[in-house]
Amino acid sequence: MPTELDARQQAIVDEFAMLDDWMLRYQHLIEHARSMPELPEADRTDDALVRGCQSRVWIQTRDDDGRFHLAADSEAQIVRGLASLLVRALDGLPPRTVAEADLWFVREAGLSEHLSPNRANGLDAMIRRIRQEAAAASVDRTA
Amino acid sequence: MHTATAPFDVQRIRADFPILSREVHGRPLVYLDNAATTQKPQVVIDRIARYYAEENANVHRGVHFLSAEGTEAFEAARATIAGFIGAPSPREVVFTRGTTEAINLVAHGFAEAVLREGDEIVVTGLEHHANIVPWQMAAERTGARLRVLPMTPEGDLDTSRLGEVLTEATRIVCVSHTSNALGSVSPLREVTEAARAVGAAVLVDGAQATPHAPVDVQALGVDFFVFSGHKTYGPMGIGVLWGREAWLDRLPPYQGGGDMIDTVTFERTTYAGLPSKFEAGTPNVAGVLGLAAAVDYLTRLGMEHVATHEADLVAYAVAQLEALGGVRFIGTPRERASAVSFLLEGLHPYDTGTVLDRLGIAVRTGQHCAQPVMDAFGVSGTVRASFALYNTRDEIDALCDGLRQVRDLFG
Numbered sequence: 001m002p003t004e005l006d007a008r009q010q011a012i013v014d015e016f017a018m019l020d021d022w023m024l025r026y027q028h029l030i031e032h033a034r035s036m037p038e039l040p041e042a043d044r045t046d047d048a049l050v051r052g053c054q055s056r057v058w059i060q061t062r063d064d065d066g067r068f069h070l071a072a073d074s075e076a077q078i079v080r081g082l083a084s085l086l087v088r089a090l091d092g093l094p095p096r097t098v099a100e101a102d103l104w105f106v107r108e109a110g111l112s113e114h115l116s117p118n119r120a121n122g123l124d125a126m127i128r129r130i131r132q133e134a135a136a137a138s139v140d141r142t143a
Numbered sequence: 144m145h146t147a148t149a150p151f152d153v154q155r156i157r158a159d160f161p162i163l164s165r166e167v168h169g170r171p172l173v174y175l176d177n178a179a180t181t182q183k184p185q186v187v188i189d190r191i192a193r194y195y196a197e198e199n200a201n202v203h204r205g206v207h208f209l210s211a212e213g214t215e216a217f218e219a220a221r222a223t224i225a226g227f228i229g230a231p232s233p234r235e236v237v238f239t240r241g242t243t244e245a246i247n248l249v250a251h252g253f254a255e256a257v258l259r260e261g262d263e264i265v266v267t268g269l270e271h272h273a274n275i276v277p278w279q280m281a282a283e284r285t286g287a288r289l290r291v292l293p294m295t296p297e298g299d300l301d302t303s304r305l306g307e308v309l310t311e312a313t314r315i316v317c318v319s320h321t322s323n324a325l326g327s328v329s330p331l332r333e334v335t336e337a338a339r340a341v342g343a344a345v346l347v348d349g350a351q352a353t354p355h356a357p358v359d360v361q362a363l364g365v366d367f368f369v370f371s372g373h374k375t376y377g378p379m380g381i382g383v384l385w386g387r388e389a390w391l392d393r394l395p396p397y398q399g400g401g402d403m404i405d406t407v408t409f410e411r412t413t414y415a416g417l418p419s420k421f422e423a424g425t426p427n428v429a430g431v432l433g434l435a436a437a438v439d440y441l442t443r444l445g446m447e448h449v450a451t452h453e454a455d456l457v458a459y460a461v462a463q464l465e466a467l468g469g470v471r472f473i474g475t476p477r478e479r480a481s482a483v484s485f486l487l488e489g490l491h492p493y494d495t496g497t498v499l500d501r502l503g504i505a506v507r508t509g510q511h512c513a514q515p516v517m518d519a520f521g522v523s524g525t526v527r528a529s530f531a532l533y534n535t536r537d538e539i540d541a542l543c544d545g546l547r548q549v550r551d552l553f554g
Contacts, residue, residue: 022501076491076493077494
């Protein structure tokens with residue numbers, strides 16, 4: 001029985017696998033970017049800013065009664081799209097699951113090397129930030 | 144003198160650069176990131192390989208054949224490079240790791256030997272971080288004050304402010320020959336005259352000058368001129384500081400070690416003369432020889448021809464981008480060399496650059512190590528296409544076609 005996290009990741013990988021042209025994959029990513037709600041200006045705080053990206057990226061997280069929620073935004077559409085996939089994969093899962101998540105869909109869907117070859121896309125930095133916040137949230141709960 | 148054959152045959156020149164026949168993402172590489180680094184002609188690559196295959200030995204030290212031969216080649220390279228920038232003497236040519244180290248060397252020397260509390264250092268609003276930060280550090284150490292000669296809204300140096308920014312307290316004016324972010328060519332004559340009038344030295348960051356136009360440091364009338372090998376078709380890790388002998392004599396050594404000394408005892412060390420005083424440790428011999436090979440190559444092509452070819456490319460690029468519509472130029476300087484910075488309206492430069500890359504087109508996106516320039520234009524970054532002697536109008540057409548595809552994708 002696959003976990004909720006694995007099922008979500010598989011769904012993302014399957015979607016990208018159906019698109020055999022890189023242009024279509026970008027389109028798909030951009031559609032994801034467009035369907036993600038914008039972070040309100042008030043949530044685009046310095047604290048929420050993720051360093052290590054060429055475009056500014058903000059990630060807001062909250063622990064809601066054992067469920068870890070996240071919302072993200074970026075100035076660049078491709079980065080917004082990548083962030084939206086992280087939200088889709090992780091939002092609402094228990095904080096410990098998020099903190100320890102093996103995000104294999106990034107590799108399998110070809111997001112890091114094929115769609116955004118530049119380290120400046122900040123995907124690694126976003127994932128690091130989400131894991132840190134989730135780890136802190138899971139510690140808070142056990143404390 | 145014009146001969147029957149074209150003086151500048153870009154297709155023949157392209158064949159000298161092996162990397163230009165590469166494909167990226169299954170498409171022919173269109174390399175338009177030359178302000179970051181230029182590609183290397185085969186003669187440079189061969190020179191480095193030959194050095195390590197046949198000539199490797201430490202210079203300035205050995206009595207043996209290879210060392211003597213290496214020293215001779217090394218010093219001949221210094222003379223070649225001195226000639227390339229019109230330096231009166233190879234003694235005034237100091238090898239560094241690059242432009243950044245060359246500026247740090249001068250800034251360090253000024254902090255030690257020249258700057259006092261209340262003195263002023265002038266940088267411009269167009270500078271790369273490498274010509275800002277070392278001076279901030281020097282100012283912090285000495286109590287000197289950093290002042291900024293601003294740029295106009297078009298991205299030219301605002302020379303109307305020279306009289307106000309340069310004062311009797313100004314010790315040095317640090318100015319780029321050509322802006323890496325915008326391509327603006329500085330009116331160096333005016334800046335130098337204003338600096339002379341107040342008795343200040345002038346340092347020119349020539350990193351974006353030597354690849355694109357003939358340079359004559361004596362004609363420029365400046366005191367220091369620095370550039371990088373790797374942006375001038377040479378290897379990475381080698382750069383040049385040219386300084387007037389009187390200034391180089393006055394500045395203290397930058398680093399201590401071998402090669403820069405005259406005599407050493409535990410009580411006291413006396414330093415070697417120029418240029419060794421500033422070249423502690425084993426130098427980057429292969430880098431120096433590679434840079435000299437690049438300089439020889441450029442000299443054979445003729446920098447006037449390079450400049451003419453690139454001026455055509457830049458004018459064509461600006462015209463084609465204008466014709467594309469929906470392009471916001473960041474910087475519209477009076478005189479432009481090599482670089483064109485712009486934004487596709489409504490699109491973040493990262494999105495534009497990422498999709499262009501997928502089409503085999505290499506541009507730079509971001510702040511170009513010139514955050515104050517970006518702030519002045521109120522943008523977080525730009526897309527920068529920067530041209531070199533091997534680029535063609537066809538490649539600019541490919542760029543514009545790529546930008547159309549970017550727009551369709553995000554449209």
